[in-house]
Amino acid sequence: METHSRKKKVLYIEDNVANRLLVRRILEAEGYTVLEAEDSLSGIRMAQEVLPDLILMDINIPGMDGYEATTKLKSIEALQDIPIIAMTAKVMEGDREMALIAGCDGYIQKPIEVDRLPRQVEEFLGGKREEIPLSEERVYLREYSQKLVDRLEEKIAELTRANEELRNTDRLKSKFIAIAAHELRTPLTVIQGYLGIIQAKDSSFQIDDKLAEMISGIVKGVERLNNIVMDMLDVTRIEAGTLQLRLTPASLGEITQVVIDRMKPFADKRQQHLTVDTFEHLPRVLVDGERIQQVFTNLVSNGVKFTPDGGRIHIEARLVKGDDQKILGRSRTMQRDFVEVIIEDSGIGIDVEDQQRIFERFYEVKDSSLHSTSKVDFMGSGIGLGLTIARGIVEAHNGWIWVESEGCDIHKCPGSRFHVLLPTA
Ligand code: ADP
Numbered sequence: 001m002e003t004h005s006r007k008k009k010v011l012y013i014e015d016n017v018a019n020r021l022l023v024r025r026i027l028e029a030e031g032y033t034v035l036e037a038e039d040s041l042s043g044i045r046m047a048q049e050v051l052p053d054l055i056l057m058d059i060n061i062p063g064m065d066g067y068e069a070t071t072k073l074k075s076i077e078a079l080q081d082i083p084i085i086a087m088t089a090k091v092m093e094g095d096r097e098m099a100l101i102a103g104c105d106g107y108i109q110k111p112i113e114v115d116r117l118p119r120q121v122e123e124f125l126g127g128k129r130e131e132i133p134l135s136e137e138r139v140y141l142r143e144y145s146q147k148l149v150d151r152l153e154e155k156i157a158e159l160t161r162a163n164e165e166l167r168n169t170d171r172l173k174s175k176f177i178a179i180a181a182h183e184l185r186t187p188l189t190v191i192q193g194y195l196g197i198i199q200a201k202d203s204s205f206q207i208d209d210k211l212a213e214m215i216s217g218i219v220k221g222v223e224r225l226n227n228i229v230m231d232m233l234d235v236t237r238i239e240a241g242t243l244q245l246r247l248t249p250a251s252l253g254e255i256t257q258v259v260i261d262r263m264k265p266f267a268d269k270r271q272q273h274l275t276v277d278t279f280e281h282l283p284r285v286l287v288d289g290e291r292i293q294q295v296f297t298n299l300v301s302n303g304v305k306f307t308p309d310g311g312r313i314h315i316e317a318r319l320v321k322g323d324d325q326k327i328l329g330r331s332r333t334m335q336r337d338f339v340e341v342i343i344e345d346s347g348i349g350i351d352v353e354d355q356q357r358i359f360e361r362f363y364e365v366k367d368s369s370l371h372s373t374s375k376v377d378f379m380g381s382g383i384g385l386g387l388t389i390a391r392g393i394v395e396a397h398n399g400w401i402w403v404e405s406e407g408c409d410i411h412k413c414p415g416s417r418f419h420v421l422l423p424t425a
Pocket of ligand 1: 298302303306345347348349350358363364365382383384385386387388416
């Protein structure tokens with residue numbers, strides 16, 4: 001064999017392992033480098049990466065077929081001059097022409113012939129090109145575009161079905177959360193009722209220290225369970241659009257003070273500085289005060305959890321005018337001023353690709369089997385509903401919530417900034 005073809009790269013796109021092995025053996029023995037792709041999409045990717053000297057294309061490959069892959073490959077500028085040779089076992093009338101119309105430069109019929117293949121490859125590398133007579137081109141072009149439209153229709157139908165199935169699964173998941181939350185609430189209420197009786201000051205029960213300790217353990221467990229059930233119920237309401245809001249003009253200062261009072265003991269325990277600006281200069285916001293307290297509590301509690309001991313969590317706010325770009329970009333119903341509350345921490349931060357997803361149900365960045373279930377321990381996590389609820393509540397107020405962070409780094413701690421936009425009264 002001539003030396004010029006010794007180091008030539010041949011990419012073989014083929015789903016059948018036995019065929020790949022055979023072609024590899026034959027061509028490697030002739031001094032070619034053979035690269036393999038088992039489907040069209042990875043083949044297209046590989047072709048762009050390695051820029052082979054020749055591509056052998058199996059036509060009947062599942063998914064995107066060989067014709068379509070060839071048309072795609074030929075549409076990529078960097079690949080336009082690479083000969084693509086169709087390989088097919090199907091010998092129906094017009095197959096060869098269809099391959100040429102799709103962009104192939106030649107056609108090799110399977111079964112692969114050990115003796116002939118090296119010569120065929122060499123010919124195409126040497127410049128051989130098969131062509132379709134001009135007079136037949138129109139007919140085959142029409143046939144090819146008809147085939148493409150049929151395939152497109154088939155794929156859209158498949159996608160629509162798959163989408164419907166996904167939606168169904170999602171509905172089932174929502175239903176499960178709703179049923180589980182309701183079913184858990186009743187026995188929980190009973191347990192809480194009995195605990196209340198046992199712990200009442202005027203109860204006649206004899207409770208020694210040991211028993212008191214056990215009861216306090218039960219109370220803590222029940223509280224935690226109760227919080228989870230309440231979160232599940234909130235998510236159910238948010239998804240069903242039945243979250244009831246009692247909107248009144250409220251002072252941001254008062255709302256954040258409640259949150260600070262609630263969260264300060266936890267921050268203190270972690271030697272963190274939890275601070276808040278004064279908001280006297282800001283107008284009142286039109287909100288359900290308790291629900292917004294819940295939002296800020298979730299955000300501050302995350303700040304505490306994802307910031308190392310000794311870090312800081314700070315709340316600030318400013319007025320955003322209705323014609324501000326920030327609002328114009330988001331709202332259709334305009335001309336209303338907003339207050340933007342920012343909760344900033346000096347914690348581990350959040351990777352850019354996670355910044356949208358953390359607002360989804362049950363989404364946690366870290367492997368949930370590894371985390372402790374504490375509300376405030378460093379990196380301790382809940383069940384991944386806190387931000388989903390926060391977003392649901394904020395959006396029910398016609399507001400927005402989003403996060404900014406340079407990325408997640410446990411050592412450098414770039415921090416996170418959660419922004420909440422709330423309408424003014
Ligand atoms: P969870 O109740 O599990 O904390 P959330 O919905 O509140 O769930 O948060 C989802 C995930 O987002 C968390 O598990 C965490 O990975 C990430 N996250 C939320 N807040 C912060 C923050 N301030 N800093 C870093 N990561 C955060």
